[in-house]
Amino acid sequence: MMELVPQKVEDAVIFSLAKGCHNxxxxxxxxxxxxxxxxxxxxxxxxxxxLQDEKxxxxxxxxxxxxxxxxxRIPFLFAGAMPSVEKILSGHGYFNFYQTxxxxxxxxxxxxxxxxxxxxxxLSGIELNVPMVTPRSRALxxxxxxxxxxx
Numbered sequence: 001m002m003e004l005v006p007q008k009v010e011d012a013v014i015f016s017l018a019k020g021c022h023n024x025x026x027x028x029x030x031x032x033x034x035x036x037x038x039x040x041x042x043x044x045x046x047x048x049x050x051l052q053d054e055k056x057x058x059x060x061x062x063x064x065x066x067x068x069x070x071x072x073r074i075p076f077l078f079a080g081a082m083p084s085v086e087k088i089l090s091g092h093g094y095f096n097f098y099q100t101x102x103x104x105x106x107x108x109x110x111x112x113x114x115x116x117x118x119x120x121x122x123l124s125g126i127e128l129n130v131p132m133v134t135p136r137s138r139a140l141x142x143x144x145x146x147x148x149x150x151x
Contacts, residue, residue, distance in 0.1 A: 003131040034133060062089065
């Protein structure tokens with residue numbers, strides 16, 4: 001399963017890929033659910049995902065992120081996207097609105113130049129430098145804790 005880690009760069013948040021995945025799995029798609037929950041519980045008004053030129057990105061993840069982008073109508077920028085991810089983005093018309101960037105810092109600079117007001121929110125509710133937990137992994141961790149208590 002992929003891991004995304006929210007990190008603070010300057011006064012912005014970037015979701016950095018910490019571990020790639022080459023399967024098409026539900027777990028990776030659920031990272032978008034975790035991202036959705038984080039966005040609803042914070043004042044973050046944009047998403048910047050740095051895939052760090054990872055060659056193995058599960059197809060489920062960009063598919064789900066695109067659906068989230070369409071629902072939330074806030075900027076979703078990708079950095080370090082390889083051709084396989086760009087193909088998925090293209091198939092959903094993403095490039096009619098945004099481009100991809102070489103680095104997360106480049107994406108921040110471009111977004112700040114166009115919409116500086118997006119960077120005024122309080123980011124204190126975002127747990128930084130810790131991999132995001134998916135609903136499924138949270139349930140599994142709770143189940144494992146229950147199993148340990150029974151022994």
